Amino acid sequence: MREPYLPRGQGRSYGDAGLPALHHVALNSSHLDHFISFDSTTGILEAEAGVTLERILNFCIPKGFFLPVTPGTKFVSLGGALASNVHGKNHHKTGSIEHFVIEMEVATPAGTFVCSLDQNRELFLSTMGGYGLTGAITRAKLKLKPVQNAQVECLRVKAANIDDMFGLFAKHDPDYEYSVAWLDTLAKGRKLGRGILMLGNHAQVNAGERKIEATEVSHKFSVSIPFAMPDFLLNEKFLTLFNRAFYLVSGNGKRTRENFESYFYPLDRIGNWNLLYGKSGFFQYQCVIPDPKSEEGILACLNFLSENRLGAFLSVLKRCGDDEVLLLFCKKGYTLALDIPFRGPETLKSLDRLDELVLKFGGRVYLTKDARLKPDMFRAMYPEFKEWMETVRRFNPNRLSSSRMAERLELWNES
Amino acid sequence: MERIVIFGATSGIARAVAEEFLAQGDELLLVGRSADALKILARDLEVLGGGKPVPWFIWDVLDFEGHAFRFRELISTHDVKGLFMAAGVLIPQKDCDADPAKTTLTFNSNLTGPAAVMGLFAEYFKEKRSGFISCLSSVAGDRGRGSITAYAASKAGLSAYLEGLANRIQHDGVLIQTVKPGYVRTAMTEGLQSMLIASPAKVARDIVKAIRCRREMIYTPFYWRYIMGVIRLIPESIFRKLGL
Structure with missing residues (x-):
C-alpha cells in the first residue's frame, strides 16, 4: 500500500489547496522539470508537470511564443497551473x-x-481545476501562442467610480486582449469603486525593428522584502492615503510599451512581497459574480467592503468569459480579487458575511486562493461539485491523494 | 564535431552548466550512471537546443576496472574538446561514522573516481595540445571540517589533485580549472536555508565564463573567495571552537 500523498508544485497557492491532508505527504514535483518536445510550427510544447512557467517563458519567448494564459506570477509549476x-x-x-x-x-x-x-474526457475535466484530488499530473502538452515580441502595448484609463469602470470595460474589452482594473476599495460614496483600467495587447513589430530581442528575458535586479513589515503599514489611514495617491498619480489615457515581466508579473519583482502584510498576514479573497446580476453584485460587494473597511493595497476587477471543466470558477461576468489583511476573528466573520452576499448574487469563491470557506457555503456555491466528486472517487476511491482543503470543505463526505 | 563531455550530467549544477554551454552553441555529450535519467535530460536539452541531438554515454565514476575501456570507447566514437566533471556525493558525516563503507564511497565518488577519469582525459588533451578540464570541487575543501569530515577531506584532495594536474600540463595549451562553489540550490542542499545560497544558473554562468577566460581557479559566487580567505586565516585553536 502506497503512502497517502498530495501532489505539490511550487507551493504558491494562497490557501490550503496545496497542503497535504492529515497523514498525507507532499509529492514534490520540482525534480519533474524537463521539457519533452516542442514543435515550432504548431507551438505545441510537451513538458513534465514540475516545469515552472518561468522556465517555459525563458524557453519560448526567444522562439516567438508566449503562454496562452498566464496567472499573475510565473513562479508556479505547470502541473499546479493546470490543477x-x-x-x-x-x-x-x-x-x-x-x-x-x-x-x-x-x-x-x-x-x-x-x-x-477526446480521450478519458471525464478524467481530463475533473483533473483540470481539480486541485490534485484525482492524482498527480505528470506531463502535459500545451499549445503556446505566437507573438512578435515580448512587449505589451498598454493603455491606462481612469474611472471616477464603479459605474464609470463598468462602462470602460464594456467600451474597451473588445479591442484589447488583456484587461484588468485596479480598484480603490477604501474610497467611499460617489468615489466608490474608482480605479484604473489597465489594457494591453501584444506589441506588433514596427518596420526596422528586430523581431525578438535576446535581452527581453531579463535577469534584472529585483528587490526583496527582508522581514515582516510592521503592522502600522496596514493602518487604515495609511492604506487610504496610499490608495488615494496611487489613483491620483496615475495618468489618464496614458499609452506605454512595457516589457512582459512588468506587465504580467509586477509582484514577481518583489521577493517575499507577502511580508508587506506583516506578521499577521492576509487572506486573498476572489469571487466571480455571473451576468446578468454581475454589476449589481460587484457594487454590493464594494459597498460591503467600504462599510466594513476590509480592503487593502490590491483589489482587482476583471471580466470573465466561460469555462467548461467540471469544477469551474470563472463564469461570464465580473471577478473581484482582494487582499484582506487579517485583523483577528472579526475579519473571518466579515468574510463569512461577504460569502453570503456573493452567494445571493449567484457568485462563487475561487478555491485556489481560499483558506476559510465553510463546507455548506462551498456546496451552495458549487452545486456541480457532486458530479465532480463522483469522477474523483472513481479514480481516487480511497482518498490516497487528499489536501487540507478537501478536508476543510468535507469533500469526501457523501452529501 | 567537437563535444564537451559532462560527467555526472544529471546533477543540479551540471545540468545548468550543460544549458549554458548549449546557449553558447557548444555540442554536448552527457555521461552518467542511469540510462533513464540521461534519456530524460538529453530530451530536455534537445528541446532547449532547438532539436539539435544530444548524445549520452553510460560511465560510472566508481567503475575502476572499466575506466580505461570506457574511455577508449568514448574517445573512439566522439571528438572531445573539454570535460566538465560534476560527479560527487555528500553523505552526512553521522552516516559515514556509523558505516565505514560510506566513508569509502564518499572518497571514491568525490576523489579517487574523478581523479582516475580526469587523469585519462588530461593525457588525451595534453597530446592534442588543446582542451579543458573543469571540475567541481568545493569551498568545503579549504579547511578540515568537523561537521562534514569525509566530504571536506575528499574535496581538499580533489583540489590538490587538480592543482597538481595544472602544474603538470599547464604549458601544453590545456586548461585545468578548479571550481569551488559555495551553497547552491540543488538536491544536495535540499532544505537548507541560507542568505548565501545561489541558483545553479548563476553558478553555471560563472563557470562557463571562467572557462572562456581560461581561469584556473574560481570561487562561485565570487564572494566565497573572501569568505574562505578569512576562514583560512582563522587559527586552528579558534576554528575548532566554531564547530564548522
Whole structure:
C-alpha cells in the first residue's frame, strides 16, 4: 500500500489547496522539470508537470511564443497551473488554461492515464481545476501562442467610480486582449469603486525593428522584502492615503510599451512581497459574480467592503468569459480579487458575511486562493461539485491523494 | 564535431552548466550512471537546443576496472574538446561514522573516481595540445571540517589533485580549472536555508565564463573567495571552537 500523498508544485497557492491532508505527504514535483518536445510550427510544447512557467517563458519567448494564459506570477509549476485551471488578464477573450491543454498524463491511484477532451474526457475535466484530488499530473502538452515580441502595448484609463469602470470595460474589452482594473476599495460614496483600467495587447513589430530581442528575458535586479513589515503599514489611514495617491498619480489615457515581466508579473519583482502584510498576514479573497446580476453584485460587494473597511493595497476587477471543466470558477461576468489583511476573528466573520452576499448574487469563491470557506457555503456555491466528486472517487476511491482543503470543505463526505 | 563531455550530467549544477554551454552553441555529450535519467535530460536539452541531438554515454565514476575501456570507447566514437566533471556525493558525516563503507564511497565518488577519469582525459588533451578540464570541487575543501569530515577531506584532495594536474600540463595549451562553489540550490542542499545560497544558473554562468577566460581557479559566487580567505586565516585553536 502506497503512502497517502498530495501532489505539490511550487507551493504558491494562497490557501490550503496545496497542503497535504492529515497523514498525507507532499509529492514534490520540482525534480519533474524537463521539457519533452516542442514543435515550432504548431507551438505545441510537451513538458513534465514540475516545469515552472518561468522556465517555459525563458524557453519560448526567444522562439516567438508566449503562454496562452498566464496567472499573475510565473513562479508556479505547470502541473499546479493546470490543477488550478488558472486564468489570466485575457479570460474575457480566451477562457482559462484548460482551452490550451492538448492532453495530459495523470498518475491516479487507479492507474496512469493520458487524457484530453477526446480521450478519458471525464478524467481530463475533473483533473483540470481539480486541485490534485484525482492524482498527480505528470506531463502535459500545451499549445503556446505566437507573438512578435515580448512587449505589451498598454493603455491606462481612469474611472471616477464603479459605474464609470463598468462602462470602460464594456467600451474597451473588445479591442484589447488583456484587461484588468485596479480598484480603490477604501474610497467611499460617489468615489466608490474608482480605479484604473489597465489594457494591453501584444506589441506588433514596427518596420526596422528586430523581431525578438535576446535581452527581453531579463535577469534584472529585483528587490526583496527582508522581514515582516510592521503592522502600522496596514493602518487604515495609511492604506487610504496610499490608495488615494496611487489613483491620483496615475495618468489618464496614458499609452506605454512595457516589457512582459512588468506587465504580467509586477509582484514577481518583489521577493517575499507577502511580508508587506506583516506578521499577521492576509487572506486573498476572489469571487466571480455571473451576468446578468454581475454589476449589481460587484457594487454590493464594494459597498460591503467600504462599510466594513476590509480592503487593502490590491483589489482587482476583471471580466470573465466561460469555462467548461467540471469544477469551474470563472463564469461570464465580473471577478473581484482582494487582499484582506487579517485583523483577528472579526475579519473571518466579515468574510463569512461577504460569502453570503456573493452567494445571493449567484457568485462563487475561487478555491485556489481560499483558506476559510465553510463546507455548506462551498456546496451552495458549487452545486456541480457532486458530479465532480463522483469522477474523483472513481479514480481516487480511497482518498490516497487528499489536501487540507478537501478536508476543510468535507469533500469526501457523501452529501 | 567537437563535444564537451559532462560527467555526472544529471546533477543540479551540471545540468545548468550543460544549458549554458548549449546557449553558447557548444555540442554536448552527457555521461552518467542511469540510462533513464540521461534519456530524460538529453530530451530536455534537445528541446532547449532547438532539436539539435544530444548524445549520452553510460560511465560510472566508481567503475575502476572499466575506466580505461570506457574511455577508449568514448574517445573512439566522439571528438572531445573539454570535460566538465560534476560527479560527487555528500553523505552526512553521522552516516559515514556509523558505516565505514560510506566513508569509502564518499572518497571514491568525490576523489579517487574523478581523479582516475580526469587523469585519462588530461593525457588525451595534453597530446592534442588543446582542451579543458573543469571540475567541481568545493569551498568545503579549504579547511578540515568537523561537521562534514569525509566530504571536506575528499574535496581538499580533489583540489590538490587538480592543482597538481595544472602544474603538470599547464604549458601544453590545456586548461585545468578548479571550481569551488559555495551553497547552491540543488538536491544536495535540499532544505537548507541560507542568505548565501545561489541558483545553479548563476553558478553555471560563472563557470562557463571562467572557462572562456581560461581561469584556473574560481570561487562561485565570487564572494566565497573572501569568505574562505578569512576562514583560512582563522587559527586552528579558534576554528575548532566554531564547530564548522
